[in-house]
Amino acid sequence: MNIELKAADGGMVKVSPEILQSFKAGFRGPVLSPDAPDYDEVRKIWNAMIDRRPGLIVRCTGTADVMQAVRFARQHQFLLSVRGGGHNIAGLALAEGGLMLDLSLMRGVSVDVNGKTARAQGGCTLADVDRETQVHGLAAVLGFVSATGIGGLTVGGGFGYLTRRFGYTCDNLVSMEVVSAEGKVVRAAADENAELFWALRGGGGNFGIVTSFEYKLYPVGPEILGGAVVWRAEDTAQVLDFYRTFTATTPRETTCVAVLRIAPPAPWLPIEIHGKPIIAVFVCHSGSIEVGEKILAPLRSFGKAVADIITRRPYTQMQSLLDATQPKGRRYYWKSNYLAQIAPQCIAMAVEHAARIPSPHSAIVIFQLQGALGELPVDHCPAGNRDTAFVLNITSSWEKSADDAVNQRWARDCFAAMAPYSTGGTYINFLNEEEGPERIEAAYGKANLQRLARLKQKHDPENLFRHTKSVLA
Numbered sequence: 001m002n003i004e005l006k007a008a009d010g011g012m013v014k015v016s017p018e019i020l021q022s023f024k025a026g027f028r029g030p031v032l033s034p035d036a037p038d039y040d041e042v043r044k045i046w047n048a049m050i051d052r053r054p055g056l057i058v059r060c061t062g063t064a065d066v067m068q069a070v071r072f073a074r075q076h077q078f079l080l081s082v083r084g085g086g087h088n089i090a091g092l093a094l095a096e097g098g099l100m101l102d103l104s105l106m107r108g109v110s111v112d113v114n115g116k117t118a119r120a121q122g123g124c125t126l127a128d129v130d131r132e133t134q135v136h137g138l139a140a141v142l143g144f145v146s147a148t149g150i151g152g153l154t155v156g157g158g159f160g161y162l163t164r165r166f167g168y169t170c171d172n173l174v175s176m177e178v179v180s181a182e183g184k185v186v187r188a189a190a191d192e193n194a195e196l197f198w199a200l201r202g203g204g205g206n207f208g209i210v211t212s213f214e215y216k217l218y219p220v221g222p223e224i225l226g227g228a229v230v231w232r233a234e235d236t237a238q239v240l241d242f243y244r245t246f247t248a249t250t251p252r253e254t255t256c257v258a259v260l261r262i263a264p265p266a267p268w269l270p271i272e273i274h275g276k277p278i279i280a281v282f283v284c285h286s287g288s289i290e291v292g293e294k295i296l297a298p299l300r301s302f303g304k305a306v307a308d309i310i311t312r313r314p315y316t317q318m319q320s321l322l323d324a325t326q327p328k329g330r331r332y333y334w335k336s337n338y339l340a341q342i343a344p345q346c347i348a349m350a351v352e353h354a355a356r357i358p359s360p361h362s363a364i365v366i367f368q369l370q371g372a373l374g375e376l377p378v379d380h381c382p383a384g385n386r387d388t389a390f391v392l393n394i395t396s397s398w399e400k401s402a403d404d405a406v407n408q409r410w411a412r413d414c415f416a417a418m419a420p421y422s423t424g425g426t427y428i429n430f431l432n433e434e435e436g437p438e439r440i441e442a443a444y445g446k447a448n449l450q451r452l453a454r455l456k457q458k459h460d461p462e463n464l465f466r467h468t469k470s471v472l473a
């Protein structure tokens, strides 16, 4: 039986059983057509709002499989999408009717303890990398939720609890192994394919498929001082004002994330607070624990906290502390901007919109970034906005499609109210499905975007890697 796949130009391409068979004969991983028993499970991504059915899923087991799949897509002009950890809010991993190149079986990590580097395959999650590097008391700069894929996170920039000390995830890349649009394998590093190396550090999925990332590692853990302090929503304005002044004084080893939401029924929260609006500050101090105790004391003694779970804990536990709030399979819609500071009016808007949250899973989140980012020039790599101090992410999340409109509206209204206090910049990896050229320019800045567009013409002239936030206008 013929199967049909969506073509890059929008038409359809028939694939005969002979063509499919000859592809499968050389391919080592599973190849799933829509009638395969595990097709539905494998096609699911984190955001249930994105429910698309690829025409074929090819599950790569190594670089050779990736090369073969890219050549197959190119030869037949299939619409190609690339899945790393499947966590992109805009659902970039899934193209309706297209060929989904799935990297999620490629999750090997090896650590060079003396050289303080790790090489991680392109389908790893953050948890995969942290697990192996922490064996040696080392860590890469990764994000805040451990099930996120390193693939999309790194090629889009990447920030987390170590960013204030060491910069974006992509600032800490030593090299990458990349499968190009021609289906060739190349090394990209400062001394080899330097243009491609530049473009892949923030330029997203536009330039190639990274089969392995080589990261710089730093001595962190295996234990850090971290956790969260929680207050009732009545105290939000005072807590955010304190957060503003506290974050201005803490060293780069300390990163604070403010979260305004409804208290989940977590065992570490007092039962009387469950279901009530709260403000929490999550914090990780990755330096000396004794020094951290002194630094965090004012945060812990501020106002009348209803919970305080700051303690000495494994770094890997800190890295997964927010996981339960972001399960796979819920409906998600985000709006995000960068903030230069937390202005008093911005606090007032946050308080007002937090009071109207329509879902117990949604939140207004403010991540602290100020530090090492600003030490590199803005054209160091495409991941721009190095002058930013905080990332505001309005994370709307709910369960039923009938509630889509009300939850999306809340996020949009909150975003509009906070927009006057933004730098105007945003993060490419937090852009939702609707956000296009204007917001992409806000993520890179005009000059970086123009350079990306020139490099795109050179490295992917046929736009094979089109199912991503495009750098072409």
Ligand SMILES: Cc1cc2nc3c(=O)[nH]c(=O)nc-3n(C[C@H](O)[C@H](O)[C@H](O)COP(=O)(O)OP(=O)(O)OC[C@H]3O[C@@H](n4cnc5c(N)ncnc54)[C@H](O)[C@@H]3O)c2cc1C
Residues within 6 Å of the ligand: 046, 081, 082, 083, 084, 085, 086, 087, 088, 089, 091, 092, 093, 094, 103, 122, 123, 142, 143, 144, 145, 148, 149, 150, 151, 152, 153, 154, 155, 156, 157, 158, 159, 160, 204, 205, 206, 208, 209, 210, 211, 326, 429, 430, 467, 468
């Ligand atoms: C719950 C949650 C928490 C998050 N927390 C953070 C955070 O703390 N810090 C942060 O910086 N970001 C964070 N993000 C955003 C995250 O960086 C992006 O969603 C990113 O796209 C996820 O990567 P992925 O591989 O899981 O995505 P996927 O959906 O699998 O892929 C997205 C796109 O990335 C590209 N891509 C993926 N893998 C590769 C690869 N190996 N080579 C080339 N291109 C590739 C492809 O274009 C692909 O279409 C978070 C996202 C979620 C959902």
